[in-house]
Amino acid sequence: MPRLAKPLTELQISKARAKAKPYALADGNGLYLMVSTAGLKTWVVRYRLPGSATATPATIGRYPAMTLAEARVCAVQAKRDAAQGKGTAGTRKAQQVAAQAETGEQEAEAAASAEAERATxxxxxxxxxxxxxxxxxxxxxxxxxxxxxxxxxxxxxxxxxxxxxxxxxxxxxxxxxxxxxxxxxxxxxxxxxxxxxxxxEGLRPDESALRLARSLPTFRSGHMPAVTDDEGKLGKVMRAIDAHGNRVVRAALTLAALTVMRSGVVASARWSEIDLVAGEWKIPGKEPDGSNRMKTGQDYSTSLPAQALEVLREMHARSAGEEYVFPPQARQNTPHLSRDALSKALRDMGFQGEHTTHGFRASLRTLGRERLGVDVDVLEAQLAHAPKDEVEAAYARVKFKEQRRVVMQAWADYLDKVKGGNVVEFKRKA
Known part of the structure; x- marks a missing residue:
């Protein structure tokens, strides 16, 4: 005897999910539920007309619009009609409608899935x-x-x-x-x-910004750690850099201290930007790919004090002919020295939480004003902070160029003095 199908339950039907291929769940008496790859659930009944050697499938409804109990009633009626030689009315049309509905549902689900992914x-x-x-x-x-x-x-x-x-x-x-x-x-x-x-992009209404202002615990202000009021500590930093065992990292840290350029700009310095004869470093505002090299996106130049030129000549003997001044070190994936190598070096030397590579900019901003008496506008121009407007930017580049050259040499000499343990007498600008 053929094996009888175990009747379905509503729980089985509701839990049925789409699979890679369509599949059927038999209920018995010729009734089964087809589950498409899109998850569409369709009731189908097989019946055989008198004199026919094969069973004919007929779509009789969709779940959940047609419940299990209703599908069983329809299946019994289809069997009775078949015994009297009558096919289930609208079978072919029902199949076509079901196929079209499945295609439409698949397209709708695909569109909804794409939109959901776009909104992640x-x-x-x-x-x-x-x-x-x-x-x-x-x-x-x-x-x-x-x-x-x-x-x-x-x-x-x-x-x-x-x-x-x-x-x-x-x-x-x-x-x-x-x-x-x-x-x-x-x-x-x-x-x-x-x-x-x-x-x-229209994914959210205009008034739906998140309230994140107070979402973090209170902690100290996030200024980059920098030595700005302790010449003894600044001297200790400079002596530690001088003693660093890696020549490339030592040279890059020294150039960062002497020019107060941002660590990423220093680490990616190119020989094409540096004029060792004129003592000038011309930094393009943009990278070749169009991204910003300088934070402002504007071309910039800084003079190179004698001490910086000495460091660069040492590196020239090592990396002449290469694109970048500071070559990458072991296990670095960048084409030049990683900026993170500079921060790591200062941490390893014991200055974590006290001074960073970026901190040299704050050191110049404070100590240049208080110890060297440098005008604040000259300091702002040297730090390449964004001026308020284009007129002010052009004014700063032209007016302060020579003053900045004097200031940067004075800053390099100042660092030499504190490195040697000499406290610099306070100067107030008249």
């Missing part, structure tokens, strides 16, 4: 990064990419930006704050901007 945090943050990249310095983009890819996407990547709420983001930021407070603040800033991007 992963996709929106990727578009946000791509849009921002042309206006960012390479280091700014690198940091944003690090935070998004390493911290935010692993936790929020599949989140739907159309329904993302503050409560979804806050635990991620709090977890980051416990380990990396500085990056947590950046992450909060980036999430807010990514949400704004989603609003601009």
């Amino acid at each position: 945090f992963r996709a929106v943050s990727g578009r946000w990064l791509a849009e921002r990249r042309p206006g960012w310095a390479a280091e700014t983009y690198r940091k944003a990419r690090l935070v998004v890819d390493s911290y935010l996407v692993p936790k929020l990547g599949d989140a739907d930006m159309r329904t993302l709420e503050t409560k979804d983001v806050r635990p991620v930021l709090v977890e980051m704050a416990a380990k990396t407070p500085q990056l947590a603040r950046k992450a909060r800033q980036y999430v807010g901007s990514i949400v704004d991007h989603a609003i601009n």
Whole structure:
């Protein structure tokens, strides 16, 4: 005897999910449920007309519009009609309608799936990064990419930006704050901007910005650690750099201290930018790919004091003919020295939380004013801070060029003195 199908239950039917291929769930008496690859559930009954050698399938309804009990009643009626020589009315049409409905549902599901993927945090943050990249310095983009890819996407990547709420983001930021407070603040800033991007794309209503201002625990202000009031400590930093065992890292740290350029700019310095004869470093505002090299995106030049030229001549003997002044070190994937190698060197030398490579800029800003009596406008021009307008920018480049040359040599001499343990007498600008 043929094996009888075990009757289906409503629970079995409701739990049936789409698979790679269509499949059938038999209920018995010729009735079964077809489940398509799109998850569409259709009731089918097989009946045999008198004199026919084969069974004919007929679509009788869709689940859940037609319940299991109703499908069983329809199946019994189809069998009775067949015994009287009558096919189930509308069988061919029902099959066509079902096929068309399945195709339409598949297309609708595909469109909905594509839209859902486009609305994920992963996709929106990727578009946000791509849009921002042309206006960012390479280091700014690198940091944003690090935070998004390493911290935010692993936790929020599949989140739907159309329904993302503050409560979804806050635990991620709090977890980051416990380990990396500085990056947590950046992450909060980036999430807010990514949400704004989603609003601009029409994925969220205009009034749906997240409330992240108080989402992080209170901690100390995030200024880069820098020595600005202790000449003895600054001298200790300079002596430690002088004694560093890696020649390339030592030279790059020294150039960063002497020119107070940002660490990413120093680490990626090119020989084509440096004029050892004129003693000048001309830095293009943009990288060849159009991204910012300088934070402002504007071309910039700084004079090179005698001490910086000495360091560069030493490196020239090592990397002449190469594109970059400072070659990459072991296990570095960049074509030049990694900026992180400079920060790591200072941490390893015992200055974590006290001084960073970027901190030399704050040292010049404070000590240059208080110890060397440098005019604040000259200091701002040397630090390449963005002027308020184009007229002021042009004015600063022209008016302060020679003054900045004098200041940078005075700064290099000052660093030599504190390195030797000599306290510099306070000078007040008249």
